[in-house]
Amino acid sequence: LESSAIFDLQLYMSEQGALVNGALARILDTQDEPTPILGAMTYSLMGGGKRIRPILCLAAARAVGGEPAAALPAALALEMIHTYSLIHDDLPALDDDALRRGQPTCHTRFDEPTAILAGDALLTLAFETLADAPGATKPADNYPDAGQWMQVVAIISKAVGYKGMIEGQMQDLDAEGKILSMEALETMHALKTGALIEASVHVGALLGNGAAEQIDALRSYARKIGLAFQVTDDMLNIKGDPDIMGKAVGTDRERRKNTYPTLLGLTKTERFAHCLVEAALQAVESFDNKAQPLRVLARYIVERNR
Ligand code: IPE
Ligand code: IPE
Ligand code: MG
Ligand code: MG
Helix, strand or coil: CCCCCCCCHHHHHHHHHHHHHHHHHHHHHCCCCCCHHHHHHHHHHCCCCCCHHHHHHHHHHHHCCCCHHHHHHHHHHHHHHHHHHHHHHCCCCCCCCCEECCEECHHHHCCHHHHHHHHHHHHHHHHHHHHCCCCCCCCCCCCCCHHHHHHHHHHHHHHHCCCCHHHHHHHHHHCCCCCCCHHHHHHHHHHHHHHHHHHHHHHHHHHCCCCHHHHHHHHHHHHHHHHHHHHHHHHHHHHCCHHHHCCCCCHHHHCCCCCHHHHHCHHHHHHHHHHHHHHHHHHCCCCCHHHHHHHHHHHHHHHCCC
């Protein structure tokens, strides 16, 4: 697939997405009989989503010559954490959104307490999934060892914690109605969205047994596409089609959010996003064809319409 001249991204994403969805569904199924909280967790986790972070994680394992299957538990954990962050991001106390992934947000479909707790539960389940990964507690052939899994826990927890995604979310809320400098805006985006994307690629490369130089290059790639991802989200909030995106548009302006288009305008923002992609591609220049999915994903991140 990756060596063919024309790489079919749509096919690749639907195959990888199905793999991730199947594995996520199996984890939720093996919980005890469906309780209201499991119902809410399942509703949000299985209710669509592009699965970009898990797909990046698996693609990074592949890019370094590793076996994507070894990284699957991390890919699942990343999507659980991402979904939790969306449930909480949509709460009335944060962005107060009613639509997500083409359906009512968790607190709209259920209620606020349930949505808060469903987010908490998905965050916790992510770390349970890592702890239960093959090789994490007892050696398993061809799987990462306990030390690697602990490194993964360290990387992901730092990325989404109070110096990472949570700090970014705090800065985003604090900046409503103010005008940030370009530098402060970049920092906010790198934290609220970039950190989890960088962690996704980082742990994928680690679990694929990548060499230090490979991991450095991939992290640099991920920082570029992570920023490009949020910059594109900002643009879609202005010019996107809500039916395709499955979420509302115009909300950043309503809430007086700080975004790239508000500071630069749409034309310059689009140019900036494409520059980031070129820089990301340069970072993985020395990789062979196994990195082809990562290259195609980089372009997709700025060309997507959802
Ligand atoms: C949306 O993320 C929130 C941001 C960090 C910009 P995605 O665009 O990956 O959302 P889903 O997972 O596909 O719904
Ligand atoms: C979401 O950012 C970032 C996190 C959930 C950590 P936004 O608030 O800009 O994303 P959307 O537009 O609601 O998806
Ligand atoms: Mg937000
Ligand atoms: Mg939001």
